[in-house]
Amino acid sequence: MIPLLRTVAALALLGTALPALAEDAHPAHPAVKPEAPPVTFHRLEQGNLRFTKGVARHPAQTIAVRNALASEQHPHAIVVACSDSRVPPELVFDQGLGELFVVREAGNELEPLALASIEYGVAHLGVRLIVIMGHESCGAVKTGLAIPDGQSAGSPYLDALVSSVKSNLTDAGLTDADRHDPKVVKAAHANVDAVTRQLTQRSELLKAKVDAGELAVVSAIYALDTGHVEFWHTEGLAPAKAPVTTTTRH
Template sequence: MAYLDHRPATPAEALDELLAGNERFVTGTRIHPHQDAEHRAVVAAAQRPFAVVFGCSDSRLAAEIIFDRGLGDLFVVRTAGHIVGPEVTASIEYGVVVLGAPLVVVLGHDSCGAIQATRAALDGSRLPGRNLGAIVERVTPSIATADARQVTDDAGISAIHTQHTVETITRPDTELADAVAAGRCDVVGMFYRLADGRVTVTVSGAAPTGS
């Protein structure tokens, strides 16, 4: 059960582990940890992931691959455009409060279809489908902020949307905000570039909403 005893225990250690894994992915030196039959047997009885990764559902954004991790390492939650609803909030809090993950990552990326669809809906070039309105509704505040700041580049808009997501999941009435305030975990935002596979930290630490 060594796996359960030697996982990253602090937010800083967890972040370092993720960034190191991404560097291996980018440079082609992946080690594919925790993907063997022996480890599969170890984690069958219990899981203690060292990070919750909340990212977009984009098929090119598989967290275990881009961070070079394996079974039991990451508790992954994904929605289109990493939009937040009650089930998402509960899932993230489960990873932190129940499973004890010391880090939550909100993972955005370039060429995000949810952001593109929202911009198209707002300028009238394309209306959302009957069931896509929820995506447009929840991404619109990020587009509005970007417009107000005159931010038009892909990375800048994604960074703003990631910041909004961090603020949403750490609003004062959440257990995640309590965990952050108590120092049990931290929340960071990241931006992933599809072409080169590299992640960069765009939001360092969760600031209370309105601060």
């Protein structure tokens, strides 16, 4: 009788789990035309908020959505992120299949093929928002700070990466405390700022889109411990904060 009871209990448990695996009657379809930058920015902010609170929805990951995306894609945003395994944009922003066009390079560096990938997302997929997202405790930034000028990082490719990061930090005004900060917060911000500037300096296609008001570019830093993404250069995308008022005491 005991084995039989165990079997019945297992089947009952499986029965309660099956609805969670079932397809939604009307699954959210991400294959829609890219939205205006403020709408997409709000989508990313809300997704990151869910992620930080531990209530991620993991949207657009059903079989129906996967099948719908087999023949086309219309991502909402391009995220240029570091290759660090702890910073996956789809999880950080709680997005699903077909929603983000992701370009990942160590230190967010813009080598030619990375730039070409970004241009493809804008010119051929119609994406209207680009997020340059670095992160605290970035290994590439730490290496750029630690290796003395003229010393090899171990290979020509690593040397190119270190040289690029060093160049990004040249005019960052870093103090000794900044350079020895375990999270390299100021240096990581400076590196993202430099990459954000380079995006339109190096690509005439992207600059033309930005100048025409057809493309927005924002900077961001991800905190490994909290999961929070801090944005800046968000003029026109995020609602203005209410002014702080002071009451004069008589």
